[in-house]
Amino acid sequence: MIKNLFERSRSHWVRYNRYELKTGKNGRRYITPGKDAKPDVYNPLNMVPDIVLDALNVGMLMMGRKPAAEVERAVLKFVTQYGLLGLMTALPTTPSFMDYKAVYLPKNHFIKEESMSTDRYLALFYPFDQLELVKQGIESSWKVSGDRTMIALTMTFMDEPMAKTMSFQRQYAEPYDWVAQQFKDWAFTLTTSILYYQDYHLIDQDTRELYQKAMAVFGGIAPSYHIELLDKPTIYWDFHSLLLGIQMMFSFMLVDNEQPLRVCKHCQKVFLGKPDNMDFCSARCKEQSDICKNRKERD
Numbered sequence: 001m002i003k004n005l006f007e008r009s010r011s012h013w014v015r016y017n018r019y020e021l022k023t024g025k026n027g028r029r030y031i032t033p034g035k036d037a038k039p040d041v042y043n044p045l046n047m048v049p050d051i052v053l054d055a056l057n058v059g060m061l062m063m064g065r066k067p068a069a070e071v072e073r074a075v076l077k078f079v080t081q082y083g084l085l086g087l088m089t090a091l092p093t094t095p096s097f098m099d100y101k102a103v104y105l106p107k108n109h110f111i112k113e114e115s116m117s118t119d120r121y122l123a124l125f126y127p128f129d130q131l132e133l134v135k136q137g138i139e140s141s142w143k144v145s146g147d148r149t150m151i152a153l154t155m156t157f158m159d160e161p162m163a164k165t166m167s168f169q170r171q172y173a174e175p176y177d178w179v180a181q182q183f184k185d186w187a188f189t190l191t192t193s194i195l196y197y198q199d200y201h202l203i204d205q206d207t208r209e210l211y212q213k214a215m216a217v218f219g220g221i222a223p224s225y226h227i228e229l230l231d232k233p234t235i236y237w238d239f240h241s242l243l244l245g246i247q248m249m250f251s252f253m254l255v256d257n258e259q260p261l262r263v264c265k266h267c268q269k270v271f272l273g274k275p276d277n278m279d280f281c282s283a284r285c286k287e288q289s290d291i292c293k294n295r296k297e298r299d
């Protein structure tokens with residue numbers, strides 16, 4: 001069902017073939033494209049439902065307090081597969097913040113300040129090498145120096161907010177702990193929604209309201225879209241960050257009755273439930289769980 005929903009849909013995002021963890025002067029760790037890594041433009045909507053399941057499963061590792069090294073590997077694997085989340089364009093009130101002197105930030109898990117100067121904001125995402133920005137009043141541009149791939153990439157996104165194209169450059173980096181926290185937030189949202197219905201009759205009204213409140217903070221700015229007249233009419237989703245794109249796909253999957261998101265009772269992996277199987281992600285996990293059950297009954 002979720003696949004049909006996005007069949008005549010398009011969107012663009014950029015992923016490099018290699019990312020690395022680098023520590024900044026401030027001691028903070030960042031994820032950034034590896035040296036000489038190659039960028040590639042792809043359509044995240046073609047990756048439904050895997051992109052959402054993969055994101056949730058990284059978060060589930062954190063919810064399950066798995067070792068830091070295991071979480072780190074999973075985060076980097078996700079980013080190498082789908083690109084960085086685009087936090088720089090996702091957090092402010094507008095992805096077109098480059099047209100203004102200051103950036104305004106709705107409540108979020110990463111930055112406490114409600115606003116900050118655009119320069120200071122940019123510095124959060126370029127901790128190693130700065131873009132060669134040319135500022136002329138509020139108009140600004142940057143030199144894409146002699147790199148043909150980067151020039152082609154910049155042309156692809158010419159009509160989009162400048163900050164979005166900037167976030168596809170090699171110099172762009174996202175704090176590792178922010179990316180990881182976002183995965184955890186999504187997994188938390190999923191478990192909240194599952195537990196609410198699973199435990200509905202076991203919990204009191206106050207607890208129910210706590211669940212409802214936890215759920216209500218999820219969501220956000222709806223991405224805008226337009227229709228493109230390709231071989232058939234096609235919806236082009238203008239989400240300006242992968243974060244917003246995943247959030248939208250995840251939302252539709254959360255309300256999907258036919259193939260609801262479930263958590264495996266044996267290994268805690270997130271999977272798509274089917275009418276005849278709502279409890280286990282695989283035949284193997286069902287088997288393992290039966291063995292455990294039998295053992296307990298025997299003891």
Ligand SMILES: [Zn+2]
Pocket residue numbers: 264265266267268269280281282285
């Ligand atoms: Zn399982």
